[in-house]
Amino acid sequence: MTQSSLALSCDGQDWVLLNASPDLRAQLAATPALHPRGLRDSPVRAVVLTNADVDHVAGLLTLREKTPFDLYATPATLDVLAANSVFGVLDPALVVRVPVALDVPFWPLPGLEITAYSVPGKVALYLEEAVDPQEERTGLDTRAMGEQTVGLRIAEGERVMHYLPGCADLPDWLCQQLAPADLVFFDGTVWADDDMAQSRTGDKTGARMGHLAMSGPEGSLARLAGLLARRVYVHINNTNPVLLPGSVARTAVEAAGWELAADGMEIAL
Numbered sequence: 001m002t003q004s005s006l007a008l009s010c011d012g013q014d015w016v017l018l019n020a021s022p023d024l025r026a027q028l029a030a031t032p033a034l035h036p037r038g039l040r041d042s043p044v045r046a047v048v049l050t051n052a053d054v055d056h057v058a059g060l061l062t063l064r065e066k067t068p069f070d071l072y073a074t075p076a077t078l079d080v081l082a083a084n085s086v087f088g089v090l091d092p093a094l095v096v097r098v099p100v101a102l103d104v105p106f107w108p109l110p111g112l113e114i115t116a117y118s119v120p121g122k123v124a125l126y127l128e129e130a131v132d133p134q135e136e137r138t139g140l141d142t143r144a145m146g147e148q149t150v151g152l153r154i155a156e157g158e159r160v161m162h163y164l165p166g167c168a169d170l171p172d173w174l175c176q177q178l179a180p181a182d183l184v185f186f187d188g189t190v191w192a193d194d195d196m197a198q199s200r201t202g203d204k205t206g207a208r209m210g211h212l213a214m215s216g217p218e219g220s221l222a223r224l225a226g227l228l229a230r231r232v233y234v235h236i237n238n239t240n241p242v243l244l245p246g247s248v249a250r251t252a253v254e255a256a257g258w259e260l261a262a263d264g265m266e267i268a269l
Helices: 024-029 054-063 075-083 085-089 172-178 248-255
Strands: 006-008 015-018 044-048 069-073 095-099 106-109 112-118 150-156 159-164 183-187 230-234 258-260
Touching: 015 106, 024 054, 044 054, 044 106, 054 075, 054 085, 069 075, 069 106, 075 095, 248 258
Parallel strands: 015 044, 044 069, 069 095, 159 183, 183 230, 230 258
Antiparallel strands: 006 015, 106 112, 112 150, 150 159
């Protein structure tokens, strides 16, 4: 798989994107349902952002081709976009930026209800202030609660799914919130907190980047073991050994009933 954007539709005609990843153009090209139906007639009616990470906003630049859509995000995330003039290529006459209040439902498509709620996380790495040589920040709260990182509860009728591509912790209240869901997409960035060090690709831990490891007694496999929902890991880093068929990590994930998101995956809720 590549990045973590999802596309949702109630009728197969109008679509909403959950995050706009850097490879969005390739994903759109590979998905016939998302192809233009005429000149400047994109079926993408809305984009919903869960935070301002590069993984989730860079693809917005692909959507600058004079086609209208609504852009939903918390005020904190919209402020990040407003502060970076490159996102000015999204014509404000066509791309309406819609502030999303936490815990208040909104409807980006008829019949599709989405509610954003705060989850433990941190500001995007590029938004942090200058760091010391060890790339550590004194006092940086990697599990902060606020508008900077949200999960999405998505409902169509009585069917409910949750989308959390970035989450730094699974406190009891969040596990309970996910329990009634039919489908859960959850942060699968790292298998172990030190994946990057083990693969010699960097020094940052999963926790330092604001991501909860899959493994360990407090990891997502253990914390969400009681979920009855269909469970899918998304936002999987290329250093995560779960991507290797036959690995210990892949075997453990599959034995626990989890799936790994992949390009082209289709799920009917």
